[in-house]
Amino acid sequence: MQQIARSVALAFNNLPRPHRVMLGSLTVLTLAVAVWRPYIYHPVSTPIVKTIELEKSDVRSLLPEASEPIDQAAQEEEAIPQDELDDKTEAEVGVHEYVVSTGDTLSSVLNQYGIEMGDISQLAASDKELRNLKIGQQLSWTLTDAGDLQRLTWEMSRRETRTYDRTENGFKMTSELQQGDWVNSAMKGTLGGGSFVASARDAGLTSGEISSVIKAMQWQMDFRKLKKGDAWSVLMSREMLDGKREQSQLVGVRLRSDGKDYYAIRAEDGKFYDRNGTGLAKGFLRFPTSKQFRVSSNFNPRRLNPVTGRVAPHRGVDFAMPQGTPVLAVGDGEVVMAKRSGAAGYYVAVRHGRTYTTRYMHLRKLLVKPGQKVKRGDRIALSGNTGRSTGPHLHYEVWINQLAVNPLTAKLPRTEGLTGKDRSDYLAQVKEVIPQLGLD
Missing domain, CATH: 3.10.450.350 (Nuclear Transport Factor 2; Chain: A,)
Known part of the structure; x- marks a missing residue:
C-alpha cells in the first residue's frame, strides 16, 4: 500500500506545475462537496396541525374501489337491444318487481338492488310484519332520482296489499283490502x-x-x-x-x-x-370464471366521482385477473352483443330468457358472435385490459328485469x-x- 502511495506521489511531482495546481484544486473541491451538509433551521414552536372533517359522501371516495375509473359511461353507451316483448305499460315504467322465494328476507331482497340499509331499517320499523315475508308474495318498488327508495308495495295476499311511502320521518304504511x-x-x-x-x-x-x-x-x-x-x-x-x-x-x-x-x-x-x-x-354459475379472483371494485349504484362529486354508478363488480383468463357464460342464453365499444373495450352481453342479462367488459378477445346460443360454462371471451381500464380486470354485470343488481348477492335461478x-x-x-x- 505504501509503495502505491509513493508511486502516486512521484507521478504527481513529475507533472508540470499548472497541472499539479489544477488537479489539487479538483481534489479539494470534491472532498468539500462530499462532506458538506446543509444547515436546516428547525423552529422551536409547535407545528400546525389541521383537522379536516369529511362528509359521509366524501369518505366513499377514499374506499379501494374509488381507485378504479368511476366515470365510466360504458353502461349507457350500449343499451341492450329491446324488442316488443320488452314493452311495458305506462303504469309499470320505473317499477321493480320481485316474487319472494325460499330464504328471502326484506333486507336480502332490497340490498341486492343497491338500496341502502338505512332505508331498509326505516321501512322495517314502519311495519314489523315485513320481517315475516312468505314464499310467493310479491314486492314492487320505485326509486327517487337519487336512487333512494320512494315507495314499496307488498302484496300480502289476494285480498290485502300494503303500501309504504317515504316521508320526512321514515315511511308511512297504508293498507288496502280488495273486496272483489x-x-x-x-x-x-x-x-x-x-x-x-x-x-x-x-x-x-x-x-x-x-x-x-x-x-x-x-x-x-x-x-x-x-x-x-x-x-x-x-x-x-x-x-x-x-x-x-x-x-x-x-x-x-x-x-x-x-x-x-x-x-x-x-x-x-x-x-x-x-x-x-x-x-x-336453468341454473346459473355465481362467478364468470372457473376460479374466484379478487374483487377490485364492488357493485355500487350510488358511487360518487371524487373529482366531480356527481353520482357515477358502478353497476357491476370488477375482478382483478391476468389477461387471457377464460371468461364463461354463467347460464344458458343468447349472445345479444359482442363488439368493441368505447370505455367498455371489447365486451359481450348475454340474454338468459326474458328476465336476466349478463355483461362482460374490458375483454382482450371475443369468442362468440351476436345471435349465438351459449350454454352455462361455455367460454365466451378472454379477459383483458381494453377500453377505459386502469389494469387487467373483468367488469361483470347482472341485470334482472332491466335493472342492475349486485352479482355477488343477487338471487340467481337454480334448477330445482x-x-x-x-x-x-x-x-x-x-x-x-x-x-x-x-x-x-
Whole structure:
C-alpha cells in the first residue's frame, strides 16, 4: 500500500506545475462537496396541525374501489337491444318487481338492488310484519332520482296489499283490502301473420298479463321464433269488482309449437313448473370464471366521482385477473352483443330468457358472435385490459328485469323441482288446470 502511495506521489511531482495546481484544486473541491451538509433551521414552536372533517359522501371516495375509473359511461353507451316483448305499460315504467322465494328476507331482497340499509331499517320499523315475508308474495318498488327508495308495495295476499311511502320521518304504511271476486278466465289463440304479442292482445290480454306469460315460458320458448300456426292457451285468475277488472294472476300456460306442447303452471310458491313438478329455470354459475379472483371494485349504484362529486354508478363488480383468463357464460342464453365499444373495450352481453342479462367488459378477445346460443360454462371471451381500464380486470354485470343488481348477492335461478307434499299438492292442481287449457 505504501509503495502505491509513493508511486502516486512521484507521478504527481513529475507533472508540470499548472497541472499539479489544477488537479489539487479538483481534489479539494470534491472532498468539500462530499462532506458538506446543509444547515436546516428547525423552529422551536409547535407545528400546525389541521383537522379536516369529511362528509359521509366524501369518505366513499377514499374506499379501494374509488381507485378504479368511476366515470365510466360504458353502461349507457350500449343499451341492450329491446324488442316488443320488452314493452311495458305506462303504469309499470320505473317499477321493480320481485316474487319472494325460499330464504328471502326484506333486507336480502332490497340490498341486492343497491338500496341502502338505512332505508331498509326505516321501512322495517314502519311495519314489523315485513320481517315475516312468505314464499310467493310479491314486492314492487320505485326509486327517487337519487336512487333512494320512494315507495314499496307488498302484496300480502289476494285480498290485502300494503303500501309504504317515504316521508320526512321514515315511511308511512297504508293498507288496502280488495273486496272483489276472483274468476278464472281462459283465453287462447293461433298465430297468423303477426307475433304472439299481437295475437294475445287480440284475445284480450293486457300488457302486464302478456309479460307474465312470456316470463313464465321464458326458459322453454323464444317467443320471437314462433311461427304461423303455433297455438297458445292461457288461464288467468282475475279479480272483478263492480264489473271491472282490478288485478290478475297467471295460473297456467300451454303453448304448441311444431306439434309439441309446452306447459308452465303456477305453484303455491309463486314459481312455475312443468306438468311433473320439475322447475323450468336453468341454473346459473355465481362467478364468470372457473376460479374466484379478487374483487377490485364492488357493485355500487350510488358511487360518487371524487373529482366531480356527481353520482357515477358502478353497476357491476370488477375482478382483478391476468389477461387471457377464460371468461364463461354463467347460464344458458343468447349472445345479444359482442363488439368493441368505447370505455367498455371489447365486451359481450348475454340474454338468459326474458328476465336476466349478463355483461362482460374490458375483454382482450371475443369468442362468440351476436345471435349465438351459449350454454352455462361455455367460454365466451378472454379477459383483458381494453377500453377505459386502469389494469387487467373483468367488469361483470347482472341485470334482472332491466335493472342492475349486485352479482355477488343477487338471487340467481337454480334448477330445482317440487318434492314431498308440495309436489303432491301441485300435481293435484295440475289435474284441475290442464283441462282448462284446451287448444281445440
